[in-house]
Amino acid sequence: DVKVTQSSRYLVKRTGEKVFLECVQDMDHENMFWYRQDPGLGLRLIYFSYDVKMKEKGDIPEGYSVSREKKERFSLILESASTNQTSMYLCASNGLVGYEQYFGPGTRLTVT
Amino acid sequence: GENVEQHPSTLSVQEGDSAVIKCTYSDSASNYFPWYKQELGKGPQLIIDIRSNVGEKKDQRIAVTLNKTAKHFSLHITETQPEDSAVYFCAANDYKLSFGAGTTVTVRA
Numbered sequence: 214d215v216k217v218t219q220s221s222r223y224l225v226k227r228t229g230e231k232v233f234l235e236c237v238q239d240m241d242h243e244n245m246f247w248y249r250q251d252p253g254l255g256l257r258l259i260y261f262s263y264d265v266k267m268k269e270k271g272d273i274p275e276g277y278s279v280s281r282e283k284k285e286r287f288s289l290i291l292e293s294a295s296t297n298q299t300s301m302y303l304c305a306s307n308g309l310v311g312y313e314q315y316f317g318p319g320t321r322l323t324v325t
Numbered sequence: 326g327e328n329v330e331q332h333p334s335t336l337s338v339q340e341g342d343s344a345v346i347k348c349t350y351s352d353s354a355s356n357y358f359p360w361y362k363q364e365l366g367k368g369p370q371l372i373i374d375i376r377s378n379v380g381e382k383k384d385q386r387i388a389v390t391l392n393k394t395a396k397h398f399s400l401h402i403t404e405t406q407p408e409d410s411a412v413y414f415c416a417a418n419d420y421k422l423s424f425g426a427g428t429t430v431t432v433r434a
Contacts, residue, residue: 253334253426253427255329255414255426256369256416258423261421272423303369305368310418310420311357311418313359313371313374316368316369317368318368319368
């Protein structure tokens with residue numbers, strides 16, 4: 214059974230803190246994605262990676278960075294968390310562009 | 326980039342009735358159109374997809390239609406059941422997936 218896991222389901226951080234969100238997939242997928250989900254806005258792509266150490270900006274990369282040192286792991290980093298980054302963060306992976314993406318359960322991040 | 330609009334934002338149907346969700350897209354280069362279902366507390370899960378060389382696809386009670394000329398595609402759920410209650414997202418792919426805003430479907434028993 215395919216699996217994408219995210220390090221935390223809920224996270225509360227203070228403004229200005231550095232935040233790490235971790236995602237691991239066990240399907241040997243080439244591509245990994247980070248989205249944020251907000252009511253009325255759907256899913257918006259923050260960053261994606263199509264290979265180890267490779268990354269590409271999505272639609273809303275400002276305030277975020279990513280790291281992919283191993284094929285199975287993709288990290289999202291908030292360098293200095295702000296209240297407008299309070300959101301649900303979803304990680305996904307797939308083997309080929311243009312095919313099914315498999316999502317993790319999400320991390321609900323609250324920045325106070 | 327691709328822009329996907331989805332309507333309606335909420336949909337309430339009686340159990341056994343049909344539900345229809347419509348999406349439009351802007352980039353004629355998009356060639357892959359998946360639909361995802363998100364249940365409470367879970368990540369989205371693919372329920373059906375269609376590619377641009379096909380006009381319609383069906384899987385049991387779920388069907389998707391695509392009109393490339395008009396740049397719109399629709400999800401049809403027949404004989405709705407309580408377990409169909411969820412948030413549904415359409416998406417379109419040129420190079421990256423672009424998602425619609427989502428439709429919250431409630432099936433009334």
